[in-house]
Every structure is written in C-alpha cells, then in structure tokens.
Amino acid sequence: MKLLVVEDEKALAQGLKFNFEQEGYTVLTAEDGPTALNYFQECYETDDESVDLVILDLMLPGMSGYEIAKEIRRTDEVVPILVLSARELSEDKAYAFDCGTDQYMTKPFALPELLSRVKNLLKRKSLVKPALAQTKKLPVLYKFGNVIVDFESFEIEVGGERKSLTNLELRLLKYFIEHEGMVLTRSQILEDVWGEQSAFVTTRTIDNFVLRLRKLVESNPAEPVHIVSVRGAGYRFMPEEAAE
Structure with a gap:
C-alpha cells in the first residue's frame, strides 16, 4: 500500500x-x-x-x-x-x-x-x-431534460448557461443519475455519498443539498420533475418529465 x-x-x-x-x-x-x-x-x-x-x-x-x-x-x-x-x-x-x-x-x-x-x-x-x-459507467457528458452534466469539469449547462458544482453536489447528482428511477432513502444516500463523513452530518443535510441541486437543474424548483420527493421514503431521479 x-x-x-x-x-x-x-x-x-x-x-x-x-x-x-x-x-x-x-x-x-x-x-x-x-x-x-x-x-x-x-x-x-x-x-x-x-x-x-x-x-x-x-x-x-x-x-x-x-x-x-x-x-x-x-x-x-x-x-x-x-x-x-x-x-x-x-x-x-x-x-x-x-x-x-x-x-x-x-x-x-x-x-x-x-x-x-x-x-x-x-x-x-x-x-x-x-x-x-460493477457500476454502469457514465459518459463524461450526460444529458437529461435541458441539462448537460460535465463530470470532468464539475459543471452543468442549463439552457446554454454554465454553472459550477461543488464536489459533494456533483457526487450527489451522479449518485441520483446512477440510480435512475430508484427510490433512495435519506439514510441510504447519507451512507453511500457521504461515507465516512456521515458521522458529522444529518439527514437534513441531504434535504439542503437536494434543494441546491433543484435550484440548479429544475425549471421550477418548487415543482421538480427530475429530482422528485417520495413521501415517507426519500427521493427518486427521473431523467425525463413524467407524462400527464
């Protein structure tokens, strides 16, 4: 080692x-x-x-x-x-x-x-x-909705406007993308994304990070269509807006 x-x-x-x-x-x-x-x-x-x-x-x-x-x-x-x-x-x-x-x-x-x-x-x-x-390898550039995620530059492009992400914001977004369509509990996210740091944060931290991501990727953060809440469970990532 x-x-x-x-x-x-x-x-x-x-x-x-x-x-x-x-x-x-x-x-x-x-x-x-x-x-x-x-x-x-x-x-x-x-x-x-x-x-x-x-x-x-x-x-x-x-x-x-x-x-x-x-x-x-x-x-x-x-x-x-x-x-x-x-x-x-x-x-x-x-x-x-x-x-x-x-x-x-x-x-x-x-x-x-x-x-x-x-x-x-x-x-x-x-x-x-x-x-x-064993995790599915994502491309360097990943597109969903009107968002393009650049995993190498730690940036996203939304409607032609580029925005920077912190390391944890990118890790959380990548985790959601890798688990597309799955309901992810807060404790599961905390353990898998924060890892050893989880002893220093609470599940409320996850909610705050999700709010920050929604402000970056959602057209209307108050009515999210990509990072959606699942009542009593956690969150789910949907790359495309669900049909009415």
Whole structure:
C-alpha cells in the first residue's frame, strides 16, 4: 500500500514517513501542492503503483490543501483523503468535506488513532473499488431534460448557461443519475455519498443539498420533475418529465 503525505513541516513529515513505513506502507512525501499533485498523477497513470491514501495538511505554501483535494477528486473519486490540520473550526472541517476529503484529524494528534484511521480507510477502499467496477459507467457528458452534466469539469449547462458544482453536489447528482428511477432513502444516500463523513452530518443535510441541486437543474424548483420527493421514503431521479 502506498501513502502520500502532504506536509510542509519537515520534521513531522519525516516522523509520519518513519512510522508508516514501520507499519509496512510505502510512503511518498511532498511539501507543496504542485509536487503532491505531480506525484499523485504519475502514480495514478501506473495502475499497480497508484497512491492508496492521501494524508493532507491544509495550510501549505502557494496552494491550500482544499485546492489539492479538489484536484485529486477530479482524477480519482475513490482514493481516501485524510486531513491532518491545526485548523479546528467547524467551518474548516465542513469546507474540507465539501472539497472531497473523507476524514479530519486536528493537530496535535495521537499516533495510534491516526494509524487506526488509515487502516480503516484502506480497508473501506478495498471494499468500495469492486463495487464501483460493477457500476454502469457514465459518459463524461450526460444529458437529461435541458441539462448537460460535465463530470470532468464539475459543471452543468442549463439552457446554454454554465454553472459550477461543488464536489459533494456533483457526487450527489451522479449518485441520483446512477440510480435512475430508484427510490433512495435519506439514510441510504447519507451512507453511500457521504461515507465516512456521515458521522458529522444529518439527514437534513441531504434535504439542503437536494434543494441546491433543484435550484440548479429544475425549471421550477418548487415543482421538480427530475429530482422528485417520495413521501415517507426519500427521493427518486427521473431523467425525463413524467407524462400527464
């Protein structure tokens, strides 16, 4: 298993590298964003050498950890990203999750807990990958109604107007599309889309995200025809408006 540690404090980076190597992991270290992304891309292009998990500081020179997480998610939606940061505000944690990270630990931290979290994230990844391999692969550009979704650019085009999506908005929309016509419960969505982050959010969060998506893709968000509510159950995605 290969880990990428993105940390500009050299002593800490070397300490993490030593301890992870003692656990049997191969470890790459990077002090800044461009170096980290270069390492990640080079490994990603060689399947048997891809990075299995990223440990990411947020306060880095030139390029923040938030930006790095967004760029990694454009390439790989599955690789676990664990934030290790001195930032303790709930706003920082929420934004990190919006950028696609999986777990968040604050400094100073307990090494046994970090090792345990890494182990669990890697185990979860090994279970997720086979499931994803069975999922129907969507085209880069997906059209429904008057909406065109561009999964690579994190943008949608509605009636000729382009709009940007956050990582979580795109993940939720993609999840709906992949499960076209199925009734999806809030707890199911929370577990499958938010994953490890679900401990930090509630089912009300899903309702808020659905409202945001409706404002982006529905002609009349108050009377949605694509992301529809199923009373007492959850939501259903319908690519075409149901006939009267």
